[in-house]
Amino acid sequence: MTQPIPPITLPPSENPLLEGEWLQKRLLLWLDTEFIPEIVNRKIAQRAAQIFMRQRMEGENDLGSLVIAIVTEMQAFDFSKSFYGEFVIANAVSDLLLESLGIDRCCGQ
Numbered sequence: 001m002t003q004p005i006p007p008i009t010l011p012p013s014e015n016p017l018l019e020g021e022w023l024q025k026r027l028l029l030w031l032d033t034e035f036i037p038e039i040v041n042r043k044i045a046q047r048a049a050q051i052f053m054r055q056r057m058e059g060e061n062d063l064g065s066l067v068i069a070i071v072t073e074m075q076a077f078d079f080s081k082s083f084y085g086e087f088v089i090a091n092a093v094s095d096l097l098l099e100s101l102g103i104d105r106c107c108g109q
Contacts, residue, residue, distance in 0.1 A: 038081070051073045
């Protein structure tokens with residue numbers, strides 16, 4: 001029988017603004033590299049980073065909850081000029097955070 005992957009908890013944020021800047025830069029690079037650079041990518045990265053920073057300032061450390069917050073709030077974003085959608089963005093944020101923690105995205109270890 002397979003075991004569920006345990007929740008992943010980020011360390012408490014010491015500087016949410018710095019984390020948000022890091023995420024915005026990394027997400028923009030990912031967006032521009034994944035398909036093609038688009039002007040809207042900057043707005044997408046900025047909005048996702050704002051959501052992330054606010055969640056972290058409110059004390060959210062659970063990666064799953066952060067991803068759900070990004071999906072939920074990015075639904076209001078106009079993706080009509082982009083290849084992306086809210087689920088792709090939230091998953092990319094998750095992957096970037098896991099990578100920064102040294103956790104394998106594939107297997108959660």
